[in-house]
Amino acid sequence: MTIAEEHRWPCEQCGADLRFAPGQTELKCDHCGHVQAIKAAPPRSRQRALGELDLAHGLDDDLPEAASVEVRSTSCPNCGAVVEFQGANHATECPFCATPVAIDTGSQRKIKPQALIPFALNENQARDALTKWLGGLWFAPNGLLEYTRKGRAMAGIYAPYWTFDADSDSHYRGQRGEHYYETRTVSVVENGKTVQRQEQVQKTRWYNVSGHVDRQFDDVLVVGSTSLPERLADNLSSWDLGALEPYSTDFLAGFQAEGYTVGLADGHAKARDKMEAVIREDVRRDIGGDEQRIDSIDSTFSDETFKHILLPVWMAAYKYGGKSYRFLVNGQTGEVRGERPYSWWKIGFAVAAGLVAAAGVAYLVDPSIFGLPKPDWMN
Numbered sequence: 001m002t003i004a005e006e007h008r009w010p011c012e013q014c015g016a017d018l019r020f021a022p023g024q025t026e027l028k029c030d031h032c033g034h035v036q037a038i039k040a041a042p043p044r045s046r047q048r049a050l051g052e053l054d055l056a057h058g059l060d061d062d063l064p065e066a067a068s069v070e071v072r073s074t075s076c077p078n079c080g081a082v083v084e085f086q087g088a089n090h091a092t093e094c095p096f097c098a099t100p101v102a103i104d105t106g107s108q109r110k111i112k113p114q115a116l117i118p119f120a121l122n123e124n125q126a127r128d129a130l131t132k133w134l135g136g137l138w139f140a141p142n143g144l145l146e147y148t149r150k151g152r153a154m155a156g157i158y159a160p161y162w163t164f165d166a167d168s169d170s171h172y173r174g175q176r177g178e179h180y181y182e183t184r185t186v187s188v189v190e191n192g193k194t195v196q197r198q199e200q201v202q203k204t205r206w207y208n209v210s211g212h213v214d215r216q217f218d219d220v221l222v223v224g225s226t227s228l229p230e231r232l233a234d235n236l237s238s239w240d241l242g243a244l245e246p247y248s249t250d251f252l253a254g255f256q257a258e259g260y261t262v263g264l265a266d267g268h269a270k271a272r273d274k275m276e277a278v279i280r281e282d283v284r285r286d287i288g289g290d291e292q293r294i295d296s297i298d299s300t301f302s303d304e305t306f307k308h309i310l311l312p313v314w315m316a317a318y319k320y321g322g323k324s325y326r327f328l329v330n331g332q333t334g335e336v337r338g339e340r341p342y343s344w345w346k347i348g349f350a351v352a353a354g355l356v357a358a359a360g361v362a363y364l365v366d367p368s369i370f371g372l373p374k375p376d377w378m379n
Helices: 043-049 055-059 123-135 142-149 230-235 264-287 344-365
Strands: 018-020 026-029 035-037 068-075 082-085 091-093 100-102 108-111 155-190 193-223 291-320 323-330 336-338
Touching (some): 055 264, 055 291, 123 291, 123 323, 123 336, 193 230, 193 264, 193 291, 230 323, 230 336, 264 291
Antiparallel strands (some): 018 026, 068 082, 155 193, 155 291, 291 323, 323 336
């Protein structure tokens, strides 16, 4: 869901639009070069913005009025993206495909973003990171690197995320497996003769176990957008959430900002899945031994809280073989994730080269394999 709010950041000197300068705390005017500082949030406002909200109240739609906002939205008839309108604006273009979209008078209440990580990488730096990543891919089409080298535009988007905190206490029942070895005698054929040989055979003794583990979860991240490939967005994992700033529209100047399309309840369910996977590994470590079997885990969660935040992502798309491949660049760290195509002619060439090399080695070992006489230089 892309926020189509009509914000403007006029330059104090010439009136042209300002844009946020990645890696800095200022707005810049591309027209006259004027720089305008972004005011730092007061300590009390900062503490409130970076604080946690009670999950139970959020799921019950019982948050303070200041934590939510009334919005209107509609789906793009061309690409399906959900475009969100604020203020008196009733029509705009879809920022993903430029299709004109309009809205009726319906509205709904949404949770506000509390904080964001400002972009640290500008578009050129993001393109450099993507080019380096693409250059390291085996069997990638040559057009991939050409795509980035030609300076194709990348989209800078503040993507919606949820963070979840919780304390967990888990009781489990299972089995611990401990390896031991037995010696057995087997018959093997060596040089045409059957001989007896002893070998070690691994076996496992199983013991019933039970116990409990506890863990504190802090800032479990869940992507709040269905327009981003979930597998790629989840793997953009190198976020430094210590760099979160209280939400300010000044950081949005020159960028798109998405509203969430994965609601709080669905986001919490995804976070719970992530937590339970961690708890399962904790249980395995607590069981110990060489192997583990888990029969049951009964987990209790308490002190559950959440935040709604925006994180900076550079996006690019590349068409190859009639299919679109998407790439994401972490706008804070430069980490890259993407859906990569393969060049089948490169793969075919590599296979053919491998077969030729293997045939060459086989010829050097024994030319008679190919029905050829052994040359004098090999004698």
